[in-house]
Amino acid sequence: MSVLDVSHISKSFGNQTILNDVNLSFSGNKIYGLLGRNGAGKSTLLNIITNRLLPNGGKVTINGDTVDNNDEALSHLFLMSEVNMYSNGSKLSKIIDDTELLYGSIDRQLVTELANKFELDLNQRFGKLSTGYRSIFKLILALCLPVEYVLLDEPVLGLDASHRELFYSEMLKTYADQPRNFIISTHLIEEIATIISDVIVLDNGHVLLHDTAENVLAQSSVVVGPKADVEQYTQDLNVIGKESIGQLAAFYIYGELNDRPIPDTVKISPVDLQKIFIFLTNYTNGGNGSEK
Amino acid sequence: MFDFDFNSGEPIYRQVAEQIEEAIINGSFPEGTQIPSTTEISNQFHINPATVLKGMNMLVANGLIEKKRGVGMFVVQGAQETVKGARRATFFEKEIQTLVKQAKSLSISETELLKMISKGYEQ
Numbered sequence: 001m002s003v004l005d006v007s008h009i010s011k012s013f014g015n016q017t018i019l020n021d022v023n024l025s026f027s028g029n030k031i032y033g034l035l036g037r038n039g040a041g042k043s044t045l046l047n048i049i050t051n052r053l054l055p056n057g058g059k060v061t062i063n064g065d066t067v068d069n070n071d072e073a074l075s076h077l078f079l080m081s082e083v084n085m086y087s088n089g090s091k092l093s094k095i096i097d098d099t100e101l102l103y104g105s106i107d108r109q110l111v112t113e114l115a116n117k118f119e120l121d122l123n124q125r126f127g128k129l130s131t132g133y134r135s136i137f138k139l140i141l142a143l144c145l146p147v148e149y150v151l152l153d154e155p156v157l158g159l160d161a162s163h164r165e166l167f168y169s170e171m172l173k174t175y176a177d178q179p180r181n182f183i184i185s186t187h188l189i190e191e192i193a194t195i196i197s198d199v200i201v202l203d204n205g206h207v208l209l210h211d212t213a214e215n216v217l218a219q220s221s222v223v224v225g226p227k228a229d230v231e232q233y234t235q236d237l238n239v240i241g242k243e244s245i246g247q248l249a250a251f252y253i254y255g256e257l258n259d260r261p262i263p264d265t266v267k268i269s270p271v272d273l274q275k276i277f278i279f280l281t282n283y284t285n286g287g288n289g290s291e292k
Numbered sequence: 293m294f295d296f297d298f299n300s301g302e303p304i305y306r307q308v309a310e311q312i313e314e315a316i317i318n319g320s321f322p323e324g325t326q327i328p329s330t331t332e333i334s335n336q337f338h339i340n341p342a343t344v345l346k347g348m349n350m351l352v353a354n355g356l357i358e359k360k361r362g363v364g365m366f367v368v369q370g371a372q373e374t375v376k377g378a379r380r381a382t383f384f385e386k387e388i389q390t391l392v393k394q395a396k397s398l399s400i401s402e403t404e405l406l407k408m409i410s411k412g413y414e415q
Contacts, residue, residue, distance in 0.1 A: 031340055168338045176331040176341055194304050194339045214343075217301060264393070270301025 002148045003027040008058035018044045020205040029179035033196035040202040042185040050079040080142040081153035088127025107144040114140045131158035143174045152184045189274040220276045224250045225266035241279030308347030313375045323367045
């Protein structure tokens with residue numbers, strides 16, 4: 001089974017540290033959600049993985065082989081990002097031909113099928129496309145290449161709601177037909193919450209959380225009720241966030257609950273991924289992160 | 293149609309299992325017939341196929357659906373009664389306790405609540 005290893009990756013621009021000793025491993029044909037606030041280092045990490053940027057320290061390997069200047073290793077990866085790598089004058093069909101040469105093959109039948117579904121004319125020039133259609137074209141390439149790792153950086157940028165729906169369906173369809181690893185970086189957490197199986201949260205250049213989505217959800221809960229009761233019940237728990245209106249309070253917990261009886265006035269419910277993310281990465285609003 | 297609540301924080305695989313159970317109870321998925329495939333549910337509701345599969349495996353373990361090799365998943369004969377039985381077993385803790393708690397918070401007495409229940413049965 002193929003393994004993509006990111007070990008001890010560090011990156012600075014000038015005196016600003018973007019990534020600080022990042023260690024991650026991707027395998028098992030899973031769909032990973034790479035989450036993080038703006039500036040957390042997500043895009044930098046994806047660019048380092050695909051050898052578009054060089055790290056200051058550490059290395060990225062596929063099955064033990066470095067990706068650095070290694071075309072063979074890099075042919076297992078495709079990064080779709082906001083950066084436009086194609087010249088404005090090129091026809092889409094020409095870009096497809098060129099990409100096929102780089103990767104050895106491309107699923108032409110799927111390219112045509114997806115272009116039809118998204119109503120994209122492949123005889124157009126890249127420069128004529130709107131922001132949304134540039135994303136769509138790059139997504140089609142990403143889904144049709146024979147790579148083991150599909151890296152998507154803000155994949156649905158500029159796509160309208162129905163195109164986003166269509167993309168998620170088509171992505172899952174190709175994933176079912178041909179299981180491989182996806183690493184999706186996005187701010188639209190709600191849209192991918194049920195699609196991903198694993199969650200990685202980057203925060204200030206380091207990995208704050210790396211676990212299955214199921215575990216993350218199972219560890220999270222919200223305690224709602226009169227403030228005094230909620231405070232008392234959550235005393236020795238890992239409170240990551242607090243909300244209150246008047247005397248009604250909601251405390252968000254990450255980790256085990258205790259065995260104490262739950263007061264009648266208090267209700268404990270599960271929390272969704274977006275809320276967990278917001279509190280884990282927000283240090284100013286009553287939350288204190290998951291670590292001290 | 294399936295009625296998922298993705299913001300509820302309730303584990304998705306359990307919601308998948310519950311929605312299929314619901315469809316078995318109301319007869320949308322009759323006994324002996326094939327249910328939608330993992331891929332179909334995954335594509336339509338944008339759920340990771342492994343999650344859908346986990347929900348389905350729960351139903352297999354509970355004897356509600358069975359796998360026919362190369363064909364798909366089928367509702368087992370007697371599944372409807374099995375689901376109903378399982379839901380009856382948890383009815384007290386899942387529904388009645390919540391109902392009584394709410395009634396208490398509204399100062400509805402036991403007698404009054406029982407009267408309302410009788411009235412509900414008459415309708």
